[in-house]
Amino acid sequence: MAGSLFDQLKQAGLVDDKKAKQVKREKYQQIKQGKGKKGKQPQAKPDDAAALAARAAQDKAEGDRQLNRKRQQLLAEKGERAALRQMIEANRLSDYAGERTHHFTDDGKVKTLYVNDDTHARLSVGSIRIAHFDNGYALVSAATAEKIAQRDANALIPLPEGDATLSDEDREYYAKFEVPDDLSW
Numbered sequence: 144m145a146g147s148l149f150d151q152l153k154q155a156g157l158v159d160d161k162k163a164k165q166v167k168r169e170k171y172q173q174i175k176q177g178k179g180k181k182g183k184q185p186q187a188k189p190d191d192a193a194a195l196a197a198r199a200a201q202d203k204a205e206g207d208r209q210l211n212r213k214r215q216q217l218l219a220e221k222g223e224r225a226a227l228r229q230m231i232e233a234n235r236l237s238d239y240a241g242e243r244t245h246h247f248t249d250d251g252k253v254k255t256l257y258v259n260d261d262t263h264a265r266l267s268v269g270s271i272r273i274a275h276f277d278n279g280y281a282l283v284s285a286a287t288a289e290k291i292a293q294r295d296a297n298a299l300i301p302l303p304e305g306d307a308t309l310s311d312e313d314r315e316y317y318a319k320f321e322v323p324d325d326l327s328w
Contacts, residue, residue: 148192166191227294231274234260235281247273247300254320256280273300 149166152158170191214216241259245266256273258266262282265271272288274281274319275298291298309317 157196166195223294227291227298228290231276231281231283234283234287239282249300269302270319274298
């Protein structure tokens with residue numbers, strides 16, 4: 144191996160030019176101060192280059208560990224999304240299309256699905272849930288929805304909440320009135 148230790152460290156990527164110049168300057172100052180006092184040169188410390196190389200190697204290793212952690216985390220998230228997507232795709236319901244509209248909110252916007260009467264009734268009761276799927280929506284059973292919620296609750300459209308502003312007395316009063324079957328919003 145030809146070249147100085149600094150050249151070899153630079154080629155390995157452990158030391159940059161700025162650090163090498165700084166160490167050379169410090170050595171020069173030590174030699175200069177040594178000649179003025181005693182007339183002879185002090186012994187150069189071989190540990191300077193080794194310490195610099197060890198420090199640079201530790202810094203590089205720590206940076207590599209952090210980068211590796213980030214990569215592993217991204218891969219784990221990507222794998223989790225793929226598993227979730229596969230679960231939805233394998234368990235999504237088909238043959239639910241119809242002329243009846245089912246309205247739901249997603250991110251503050253009202254969305255509409257056209258479903259048949261049976262599916263609409265099951266959606267209203269909560270035995271079927273709506274999940275995000277491929278920039279659209281898929282219908283899944285409640286059992287599958289529970290498994291999806293364990294992995295990522297944001298993948299499901301939340302169920303509509305009852306009106307919490309009504310008191311129990313008001314609910315009892317409104318329960319006396321029958322809602323027509325053909326009512327849809």
